[in-house]
Amino acid sequence: MQRIYMDANATTPLLPEVFEAMRPFYLEHYGNASSIHQQGQHARGAIDQARESIARMLHCRPAEVVFTSGGTESDNLALFGVLAPGDHLITSSIEHNAILQAAQSLGSRGVEVTVLPVTAQGIVEPTALLAALKPNTKLVSIMYANNETGVIQPIDALAGIAHAGGALFHTDAVQAGGKLPLDVSPHGFLKDVDMLTLSGHKIYAPKGIGILYVRRSVRLAPMFHGGSHERQRRAGTENVPGIVGLGKAIEICNEWLKTDGPTKLTSLRDRLEQGILSQIDETGVNGAGALRVANTTNIYFDHVEAEALLIALDLKGLSVSGGSACHSGTSEPSHVLTAMGLSAARARATIRFSLSKLTTEAEIDEALKLIPAAVAHLRELSPTYGKAATLAK
């Protein structure tokens, strides 16, 4: 069976060109970048080159790029690196757990935490941020694009408000990376962003590598103590193949953003979305009407348990993800969807489809056969579907 992968927000496939760029750094150029000998210097050179590629993409200085193990570490470093007891942190109710759990931990250590609500479309309103600022607000952390709905936040306005209030601004751009241009220069859209998180495995690079962009003026305390790697900001021997892969993947994404790739991906996503909405009743798009990244659609199928649908589609060869996280056998409704005002039942009836650059039209058409059939089958077993109509007869 030829599988169809529509879970790119969970992780993307590693591009063969990225793998080929990494391969020599496992097998031949395996030196430690801190070593003085030629093998070490070869590794150092490769890291410098990747750092420059990433800095070009972000329009920042190479020294402002800190390599980490991924999005979770970068998010934690941004928060723990600048906040101390007595400081105030503002974040939002739809952040990834890498932010929400870090904020909770900081809260138990004497940091004051405010979690902003979102609108029904999943947007953090700039006026809500303005109202929440306090004299001790040290950091505002709001994600750029949401991992479940793809909804894009008004980051320029939010960051501008944080700066005007004397606070630093961090954005978790894990789901914006490779999908939206990222420019932190003084003339860029993200000019007021002081720190920004990216993760390799969401942009066709390997798992276990990411970056935190840290503006030169930000004083960041390290979380790990050890060697003086990454200018004292992140101790630990560098993951050279991962860094090389991330540099290559970012170059490829940057080129792709200049082509008609994003437009084509949007039309594939829209074809899937429209196909589902027109063929299946009692469905809808969470975050509809808001600006969304090109590859994501988050759809509820009333009277269907998302987990059952996910398994039914998996058996037919289609990989998608539920709108809820599974914790030890109990299905908690997604905190993102409930923050947007969805009922627990509707949140539990939601599926996320996230396409990749490799998704084809034929795959969309095949998915549009599989999904209506699976939903119809599950609804036949549903104790609620069609009941209102039956009663009315």
Ligand code: PLP
């Ligand atoms: N932030 C967001 C928005 C994410 O979607 C993810 C991963 O799903 C992360 C952070 C964590 O990144 P990583 O898997 O690289 O630790």
